Amino acid sequence: MASETxxxxxxxxxxSSFSLSDPTVRAVxxxxxxxxxxxxxxxxxxxxxxxxxxxxxIATGFGFLERxxxxxxxxxLIDYSPRDTYGRxxxxxxxxxxxxxxxxxxxxxxxxxxxxVARLSSNWLIAKIAxxxxxxxxxxxxxxxxxxxxxxxxxxxxPVRQALNPIPGVFLSQRGLFVPVPVADPVWGEMGFAxxxxxxxxxxxxxxxxxxxARTGLPFPTGLTTLGLVIVFPLIAYxxxxxxxxxxxxxLAGFNFRGGSVISPEFFAILTGLTVYTxxxxxxxxxxxxxxxxxxxxxxxxxxxxxxxxxxxxxxxxQALRVIVPPLTSQYLNLTKNSSxxxxxxxxxxxxxxxxxxxxxxxxIEGVAMIMGTYLTISLGISIFMNWYNKRIAxxxx
Amino acid sequence: MTENVxxxxxxxxxxxxxxxxxxxxxxxxxFNSWYNALLTILIFYGLARAIPPLLDWLIFHANAIxxxxxxxxxxxxxxxxxxxxxxxxxLFGTFPYEQQWRPLVTIAIIIALVLVSCDRRFWKPWLxxxxxxxxxxxxxxxxxxxxxxxxxxxxxxxxxxxTLMLSVIGLSVAFPASILLALGRRxxxxxxxxxxxxxxxxxxxxxxxxLLFMASVMFPLFLPTGVNIDKLLRAQIAFIMFAAAYMAxxxxxxxxxxxxxxxxxxxxxxxxxxxxxxxxxxxxxxAISIPPLVNTFISFFxxxxxxxxxxxxxxxxxxxxALSDPAWRGFYREAYLFIGVIYWVFCFSMSKYxxxxxxxxxxxxxx
Numbered sequence: 001m002a003s004e005t006x007x008x009x010x011x012x013x014x015x016s017s018f019s020l021s022d023p024t025v026r027a028v029x030x031x032x033x034x035x036x037x038x039x040x041x042x043x044x045x046x047x048x049x050x051x052x053x054x055x056x057x058i059a060t061g062f063g064f065l066e067r068x069x070x071x072x073x074x075x076x077l078i079d080y081s082p083r084d085t086y087g088r089x090x091x092x093x094x095x096x097x098x099x100x101x102x103x104x105x106x107x108x109x110x111x112x113x114x115x116x117v118a119r120l121s122s123n124w125l126i127a128k129i130a131x132x133x134x135x136x137x138x139x140x141x142x143x144x145x146x147x148x149x150x151x152x153x154x155x156x157x158x159p160v161r162q163a164l165n166p167i168p169g170v171f172l173s174q175r176g177l178f179v180p181v182p183v184a185d186p187v188w189g190e191m192g193f194a195x196x197x198x199x200x201x202x203x204x205x206x207x208x209x210x211x212x213x214a215r216t217g218l219p220f221p222t223g224l225t226t227l228g229l230v231i232v233f234p235l236i237a238y239x240x241x242x243x244x245x246x247x248x249x250x251x252l253a254g255f256n257f258r259g260g261s262v263i264s265p266e267f268f269a270i271l272t273g274l275t276v277y278t279x280x281x282x283x284x285x286x287x288x289x290x291x292x293x294x295x296x297x298x299x300x301x302x303x304x305x306x307x308x309x310x311x312x313x314x315x316x317x318x319q320a321l322r323v324i325v326p327p328l329t330s331q332y333l334n335l336t337k338n339s340s341x342x343x344x345x346x347x348x349x350x351x352x353x354x355x356x357x358x359x360x361x362x363x364x365i366e367g368v369a370m371i372m373g374t375y376l377t378i379s380l381g382i383s384i385f386m387n388w389y390n391k392r393i394a395x396x397x398x
Numbered sequence: 399m400t401e402n403v404x405x406x407x408x409x410x411x412x413x414x415x416x417x418x419x420x421x422x423x424x425x426x427x428x429f430n431s432w433y434n435a436l437l438t439i440l441i442f443y444g445l446a447r448a449i450p451p452l453l454d455w456l457i458f459h460a461n462a463i464x465x466x467x468x469x470x471x472x473x474x475x476x477x478x479x480x481x482x483x484x485x486x487x488x489l490f491g492t493f494p495y496e497q498q499w500r501p502l503v504t505i506a507i508i509i510a511l512v513l514v515s516c517d518r519r520f521w522k523p524w525l526x527x528x529x530x531x532x533x534x535x536x537x538x539x540x541x542x543x544x545x546x547x548x549x550x551x552x553x554x555x556x557x558x559x560x561t562l563m564l565s566v567i568g569l570s571v572a573f574p575a576s577i578l579l580a581l582g583r584r585x586x587x588x589x590x591x592x593x594x595x596x597x598x599x600x601x602x603x604x605x606x607x608x609l610l611f612m613a614s615v616m617f618p619l620f621l622p623t624g625v626n627i628d629k630l631l632r633a634q635i636a637f638i639m640f641a642a643a644y645m646a647x648x649x650x651x652x653x654x655x656x657x658x659x660x661x662x663x664x665x666x667x668x669x670x671x672x673x674x675x676x677x678x679x680x681x682x683x684x685a686i687s688i689p690p691l692v693n694t695f696i697s698f699f700x701x702x703x704x705x706x707x708x709x710x711x712x713x714x715x716x717x718x719x720a721l722s723d724p725a726w727r728g729f730y731r732e733a734y735l736f737i738g739v740i741y742w743v744f745c746f747s748m749s750k751y752x753x754x755x756x757x758x759x760x761x762x763x764x765x
Contacts, residue, residue: 027586030587031588034590034593035593038593045620048621048623049619051622051623052618052619052623053619055623122427122430123427123428123430123437125427125428125438126437126441139700139742139749140700140741141700141701141714143706143714144703144714144734144737144738147714147718147730147734148730151730155730337604337605343607343707355611364615364616364619365619368608368615371611372603372604375603375605376600376603379603379604380603
């Protein structure tokens with residue numbers, strides 16, 4: 001009986017040169033099968049695509065990026081005119097996406113943290129208002145919220161000719177908020193240099209304060225010192241450079257304002273929409289992070305004589321951040337990806353510009369590939385940065 | 399001695415007013431420190447300023463159903479005539495007017511199926527059959543062409559049925575695919591793992607809009623010449639691809655929570671890979687991943703609104719189209735509030751359900 005079983009097992013394993021009962025053979029077989037299917041499907045799609053492209057006589061490749069774009073873009077961080085190339089137009093789009101994502105991430109983090117802390121407030125009213133906000137905003141599609149914000153802005157603002165003028169030089173109209181900006185001056189460069197110097201000095205002060213505290217136990221107000229250095233150094237450079245006060249004030253010219261800096265209604269709508277929407281999720285992340293820190297930790301810190309500010313900064317936050325950072329990363333990624341909704345309200349982000357490009361040139365594959373490639377790069381960049389930060393604050397175990 | 403013993407009952411002492419009762423509640427929850435007191439007063443002031451005008455607009459000053467847009471504009475309050483006038487267009491899109499009971503029944507069938515699926519007592523094999531039959535009924539109702547129903551092209555579909563069909567069909571097709579992807583990502587076989595990881599990370603790294611673009615401009619190029627699939631189906635395929643990647647990650651979380659001993663026990667029983675997965679690992683892993691899966695459902699339901707970008711008229715699309723009627727231009731508050739409430743009711747009940755399920759499942763684990 002026993003030998004019979006052994007025989008069947010041996011027979012199954014070594015009877016023939018190819019048998020699916022052999023784990024190694026099976027593993028190789030399945031992998032070859034899956035890779036084969038993937039390659040076959042891929043080849044089939046590529047074959048069809050090339051066939052279709054040659055039929056419609058569309059040239060493949062990224063050569064179109066060198067051609068003249070000949071469409072205007074509402075707002076841009078770099079100089080751009082319709083005479084520029086598609087490549088430069090795309091760059092404008094990428095920069096606009098980065099602009100709204102970066103500002104959105106900062107604002108959403110601030111608002112989300114406030115709301116998350118407010119939901120845990122001992123004040124019943126504040127906690128209720130915060131949770132109402134979270135429950136309403138989380139459960140409505142972001143695109144609907146964007147449309148709503150955009151409609152509010154474009155509906156409630158006066159036309160350009162009757163622009164509101166709350167402070168001299170500041171104009172509020174359907175075309176956006178126009179504010180005066182200082183005229184570029186060589187002293188800016190010196191101020192930047194002074195700021196860099198202040199940061200270096202602050203780093204040295206921080207190191208010195210740390211070693212001194214380790215040696216003597218005496219704390220040093222590093223934070224206040226840094227703040228002072230960062231403000232005072234550039235200020236000295238500014239005054240030494242003659243304190244230029246020239247302003248580029250917006251002027252009404254034809255149907256729009258010229259000069260100054262503008263916050264367009266589209267930018268305002270997409271920024272508000274993304275901030276309000278993502279902040280609701282960040283609030284939940286922050287709240288769960290704070291709850292995750294045992295109340296005993298706070299009590300122990302108070303027993304050691306730390307005041308409430310230091311308890312939060314030195315005991316609670318470092319532990320809460322470990323819980324907060326991974327989900328926070330995915331919220332940042334979501335915000336960046338959701339910034340592509342800008343297309344629906346006409347903010348010239350990279351998707352909207354790539355869309356115009358592929359409609360004009362018919363280069364669908366290249367256009368979609370550029371959108372996807374850029375987003376993958378941005379996502380990867382945020383992931384790498386947040387993973388680095390996460391590793392820095394992670395629990396160091398022995 | 400006995401005169402010291404009190405006979406009869408002593409009247410009940412009132413509880414001290416600073417520990418129980420409404421005043422104590424106010425003290426503990428609204429005025430427990432000077433800054434909370436200050437904040438409470440500030441917030442009450444803000445609410446007193448904000449809520450009366452809002453209620454005024456919503457209810458007291460609102461225009462009754464039946465007023466003309468001109469009267470609405472002159473009056474200033476909410477114009478509910480807009481919603482009642484455009485109700486059937488917003489809900490059913492351009493579906494033939496006298497046939498609109500069909501999308502209505504479709505909505506009812508889908509909601510009924512979802513509600514039944516929410517009760518854990520009904521998680522039996524017949525539920526799968528009910529879904530298949532339900533989807534078939536929905537397809538017959540929407541397309542028609544049989545049983546005396548007139549044929550309706552799917553370019554005429556719109557509104558709430560479209561939103562519900564995109565999400566429900568998308569999720570039910572993506573679900574099995576996502577299980578395979580999650581298993582692939584946890585597989586011992588490197589080639590299968592690489593294929594799964596590449597797919598999941600690629601899809602999760604790009605916004606849904608780019609996938610919808612791909613569906614609308616690239617899918618026609620992928621197919622052999624002469625073969626064409628319509629826009630709705632292309633969008634549905636993009637949604638399925640998108641949902642599968644996100645659901646796979648939710649299921650992977652569940653798979654990772656299963657202790658190694660379970661795999662080893664399955665091996666020791668002599669089960670092969672698929673038997674072990676089907677009978678031992680997946681039942682436990684899926685139960686754990688239900689709450690994150692429901693969260694994926696919610697975000698997916700919200701994301702169906704993006705089809706407006708490739709020119710399909712879902713609930714948001716029909717509301718926007720209703721707003722472009724020149725006679726009714728400018729009533730965007732009413733329109734967005736109306737569909738916002740619809741979206742909110744669906745998403746909020748799903749999230750409450752997921753929280754309840756999470757509590758129930760945790761109770762099951764507790765000893």
